[in-house]
Amino acid sequence: MPPPGGSMPRPPPMPPAPVPVLIPAAYVIAGNTAAFDYEQLAIEANGTLASMLHLSAVEFLLNVDDDPPHGSEYAQTTSWFGALDLLGTHHCEISIHNQKFVGVTPLDAQSIVTHEMFHCYQQRAAKYLDSWKKVSPSISEGEATW
Numbered sequence: 768m769p770p771p772g773g774s775m776p777r778p779p780p781m782p783p784a785p786v787p788v789l790i791p792a793a794y795v796i797a798g799n800t801a802a803f804d805y806e807q808l809a810i811e812a813n814g815t816l817a818s819m820l821h822l823s824a825v826e827f828l829l830n831v832d833d834d835p836p837h838g839s840e841y842a843q844t845t846s847w848f849g850a851l852d853l854l855g856t857h858h859c860e861i862s863i864h865n866q867k868f869v870g871v872t873p874l875d876a877q878s879i880v881t882h883e884m885f886h887c888y889q890q891r892a893a894k895y896l897d898s899w900k901k902v903s904p905s906i907s908e909g910e911a912t913w
């Protein structure tokens with residue numbers, strides 16, 4: 768029924784149908800490349816520390832991840848995972864957060880890896896996780912930072 772005094776307004780014309788746009792895209796697997804040769808840095812650090820401390824070199828494994836950086840940690844070292852005693856398998860594990868090393872100078876990278884390697888020596892000396900947990904961080908971090 769038309770409104771009083773006039774006819775029904777016509778609806779506005781429909782806008783033209785959008786034209787689909789094809790955007791070329793590709794999935795490219797870009798391998799994350801290590802910012803440094805961490806294995807070589809760790810071998811050098813291990814040799815330097817063994818020589819300076821007059822101890823045998825430690826057995827170690829490196830884990831390099833490309834996870835998004837979180838926090839201020841560049842790397843982490845452990846000789847225990849939960850109740851699993853890695854020292855029982857004669858090694859210490861250094862986890863490197865590769866993205867944190869992007870833009871770091873080679874000298875700083877060597878310093879960080881040497882710091883982590885020193886934790887391997889400390890943990891080997893502590894021998895047990897319970898003993899390691901009793902070491903004050905001011906000592907464990909202070910020694911490793913020298």
Ligand SMILES: [Zn+2]
Nearest residue numbers: 882886908911
């Ligand atoms: Zn540390």
